Amino acid sequence: MDRLPSPDSASFLAANCWLDDACIADIDYFVKTLSGIKAKGVRPDLIGSIITHYACKWIPELSGEPSSPVDTDHQPPPESATASWLKKRFFIETIVSVLPPEKDTVLCSFLLRLLKNANMVGAGSNYLEELEKRVAWRLDQATMKELMIPCFSHVRGTLLDVELMSRLVKRFVEINLEGLRSGAGLFKVAKLVDAYLAEAAVDSELALPEFMELAGAVPAQARATDDGLYRAIDTYLKTHVNVTKEERKTLCKLIDSQKLSIEASLHAAQNERLPVRSVIQVLFSEQAKLHSHSNWSRSITNTKSPSPKIGSGPPDRCHSSRDIMTLQQIEIKQLKEHVNKLERRCHLMQSQIDKLVEKKRGFFSWRRLATSANLGAVSVDVADERGEGKGYDSGSIGKQTPVKGKQGRSKTPKPWRQSTS
Template identity: 55%
Template sequence: MKKVSLPESVTFPGKPTPSAAECWFDDACILDMDYFVKTIAGIKAKGVRPDFIGSIIAHHASKWLPDLSNDDTTRKGLINNFEESPESVTATWMKKRFFVETLVGILPPEKDSIPCNFLLRLLRTASMVNVESTFREELEKRISWQLDQASLKELMIPSFSHTCGTLLDVALVSRLVNKFVSLDSEGVKSGVALIRVAKLVDCYLAEVAMDSDLSLTDFVALAGAIPTHARATDDGLYRAIDTYLKVHPGVSKQERKILCRLIDSRKLSPEASHHAAQNERLPVRAVIQVLLSEQTKFNRQLDWSGSFNGTRSSPNIGLDPQVRCVSKRENNAQLMEIKKLREDVMRLQSQCNSMQAQIERMVDKKKGLFRWKKLVMMPSFMSNLSVDEKIEEVEREGEVGFGRQTPMNIKTKLVRGRATPNKWRKSMS
């Protein structure tokens, strides 16, 4: 095979300039993998940028392996040509495995030199042909560095393991997310990248939740891999949990509570909160938390709107913000409330007046009875007491007998009052 030398000034595919490198690459017709590896090593030695080298590898891999092509039309044509090959299935799989392992070995070590979607397609092929664990771990590490650039379509990698019952490889995605979160905790990734990954995981959960063979442990592990502060809103997570509960009606009450603990009711939108309040699949405690969160939000909105109704004064009157005009409906509601309060005050005042009059009548009646009792039942022994002691004794008797004076009680007391002085006189003699 004739060796083709690389021109000094060359541009590679994927760039806005003319595709001279692509023409060179197609004309070279490189069929020998060893020669391709040597060519890539020569390009690296010339100091070519890593992203250019990555574009060459992606272009060559798409030509050789249909699964790595991004274009669906090109992929179908390559697959048809690939199926017409007279090679056996075992030989084809061995060829694919050797090809993937070779590509992983010549990838540039620099980060972001290879597109994340291409790496995901390469990882899917690697899982399909069961490459060595070292090459798989290398791919997972590279993908975790740029997981925020991945798309949902490429992330949905099928499960090729016989021990896994799910259609998609959920464990693989969980490993990728955990590695990415560990990088974020070390301060390597920014918060924007974490937010993108959180949205991607919520969309992936909504898709994988439709699999009836997905276990609760795998679902909770993937949903809990994202920190709570990474989700600006929990609507996507709530949609995924609701889908899981629909597909898995046999979930127990305790398992439903475990799922609902993943949701922060304060981060739900009004539409999601309204749906959750009427969702019969959620436990009662979760529904109550949603209702309380909505009530708290409503109170805060009232407090916030009240601050613009002229209740707060500022020393700079000319600089105050424009006061919000009160609507006619709000004004009528306030007038009705004031009218209701006035009626309540008047009713309480009337009750107080009637109670005061009743107390005065009872006091007058008590005073009349006490005077008569004092004249009739004044014992002789009180002559030896002082004036203050006599007053205290009369008041004490009045307090005890207040409100319980009847004709029979008065008659009984009069009879006792007549009999007792004789005994006291005998004891005094």
């Protein structure tokens, strides 16, 4: 190729078609051609697309698509495994060395596939470090599928390269703390880490320090909710049954019980794998949430405006309408549960009151019956005395009746006393 296309020409914008020419058959010649293109002042994003297309052409695994069937008629003679491995390693190292210095010129998915293959062929440490820096810079754009990089080390027995993931997350957090990137991507990375931990926790060879190191690599404020972290920890405890009580306590300290949803809190309250202290903290947190939401709703009803301001309630993590609607739905659900509890207590108290009233009614009816029987006996005695002609008036009858009743009972002892004599 004697003449390179102009950077502003239409032929250069169709760089992918130009690279399909059979003249580019050697990587050394490709590097020289790429250097000439850079000297023309081509934009870095176009150079990145050229490198991506060329790499995917010679290593189909880098494209992320299923490989097409091989044409055996025009296939070159097979090489030995060692020669193929060395050739692939040299090619990957060369591709890394010609990447533009700007870190936003190549997609993160392509960089992750390149990093996976570089680990597979055992590329040099300086090339791996350069790839890790570039991936960490755009980690918030990664997908869960591309992050599942196997562990190719003979020393560690885990299925996934958890240490590599920890290094990427730590680099990304450092970049955000330095203010080089916006903090919005930190929430995406936190979700990716929790999902990654849930997948890695199934591996029985994953040690507790590695799990905790990756879980603690994300700042606590980056997690809007700890449901994903709780799921990962529960999966780890379910797989690793030999974890001691102290290790369980240390692991559960990573969870903020105040950031758990209602569903996660209910699951944690009945989870036998968690320490008792963690379960108690979850219960106390739910009780505190219920009181705070009930107080907040009570204050809202007392205000004149029907729609509360964002700053009038409990502190929100985000001020978006979606978060406010979610918070209102949670509040309504908790209030319904609280009302149902109060109704059950009212029904229980009402049933107890009814039982007490029935007991009192039975007691007073029996007392009236006994009183009426005694009055009937007294009237009979008075009638008998009147028949004897003793001439008592109405006033003396009331005074003498109890005495005569006693005398009558003493004169005529009951039959059981006679039987005993």
